[in-house]
Structures are given as structure tokens and as C-alpha cells.
Amino acid sequence: MNAILKILLILLIGVLIAGAFYLTVENTSLFSNLEGSSHEGGDGFGKGQRSEGARGDHHNEEASLSQGLAQVGGSLLKISGITLVVLAIQFIFARLKKLRMPKASVA
């Protein structure tokens, strides 16, 4: 398949996913319900109330090297932790497989 067609296909799938999220956010109260729990004492923008305040939280941030490096470290720690957990699970599964193999061959 031509590279341009492949790119168009990937973009089309991306647009479909984005469209699905757009419909979910605009037509349901799923995420506006979540915001009540995640932003306690917020400035009270409901689904119906639209405002510039939506560009809040980390989207008003100025760059700060120390805080930024702390965030990078946090992300790296999260990714490393998850990687270790998955590798440990894979290791356990491999061990279990090895333990079962000799029994099967004897039988």
C-alpha cells in the first residue's frame, strides 16, 4: 500500500477516535461528573457553562526547570514501576511454564 494511503488511514482512525470522544464529552455528563471529584473547590464551570476557565490547571503553566525535572522524574518512576511489575509477571509466567513442562514430558 502506498505510504500516503497508510498515513490517511491512520489519520482517519485518529479522527474517528477523536469524534467518538467529542460526542461522549459533548452529549453525556460522564466527564463533567468526574470533574466534580477531581477538582474540589473548583471555579464551578459545569457542562453547560462554557468559559476560558477550561484552559486551566497545567495549561497555564510557565516553565520551571526544577519543577519540570521533578515531573520528568515522576513520569520515569511511574513507567519504570509499571515496567518492573509487567516484567515480574512475565517472569512468573515463564517459571510456571517451565515447571509444567517436565511433568508433561514424563506423563
Next chain:
Amino acid sequence: MSTSTKNNLILDITIFAAFLAIASPKLTGNTIHEWLALALAAAIVVHLLFHWKWIVTISKEFFRKLFHQSRLNYVINILLFVMMTASMFSGLMISKSILETLGIHLNVGRSWQVLHNLTSDLSVVILGIHFALHFKWLLSALKRYLITPVSQLFKRPRAGALAVQSIRIKKEY
């Protein structure tokens, strides 16, 4: 698209570095955060093009075998793509500089901010799983293209090799 392990590794390291920078908006500030995310989207498209054959093969064989490591990989990759797309789209909806540059003004609710935070956090988690599932490949590629060449730079030549070298030099003179 013809690819090599080296090209894949370079692209993957670049994507990972960009992802880390984007996941830390305080490091870059808002404007770079937004534009870097847009660049990351393009890099992800290239990453998918590099692995197109694998995607097509597994898509065809997805329902044939009951359980396989590739199937788990496939599901995780789809989830990662969905989360990254949602994160970038919600980020675009609440963006300041990109929409301003394009001359678009949207009045959006805080739900988009919530969606952006949620999908960004989930992207980090799923990326960790994606990373773990490709850990062996990554380790061998890093060893081949980064660790071994760098360690060879710092290796001292053996005494025997030095003697042979000096004899060769003498012969040449």
C-alpha cells in the same frame, strides 16, 4: 517503508524523550508543550508506518489463535493509540497557542480538561506496559548500537595488540 533496527531505535528513543517532555508541562511551558505534542503525533504516524507489516499481519490473525504474546501486544498498542489520540485531541481543544495561531477560538467546558488529565495519566501507564512488552528488543538493540560501540571506545588495546602494531609500524618504515 524500509526500516532497520537502528532507525527504529532512534525513532523510539526520540518519541520516548518527547513523551517525557510532554508529560512534564512545567519543564517546557505551555507553548512548547502544545507544539511538541503536535510533533509527537507526526512521529507516532511514522512509528506506525515502520511497523505496518506487523500491524497488518496481527490484524489478520487476531481471531485465529486463542492466546499469544502478539495479541496482548496488539491490544495494548490499540489502547495506547486510543489514549494518545484522546489526550492530543482534548489537549487541542483546550490549547492556547495552537488554536490562536490557526485563528480558531473555542469556548469549551472543563470536561475537556478532565478528559485531558485522565487520558494523559492513562497514556503514561499504558506506555509503561508497552515498554515492558518490548523490553527484550529494546535491551538487545541498545546493547548492539549504543552500549557495545561506546564501551569499545573506552577499551584499552591489549599489550599483545600494541606489540603487533609497533612491529607493523617499524616494517612500514
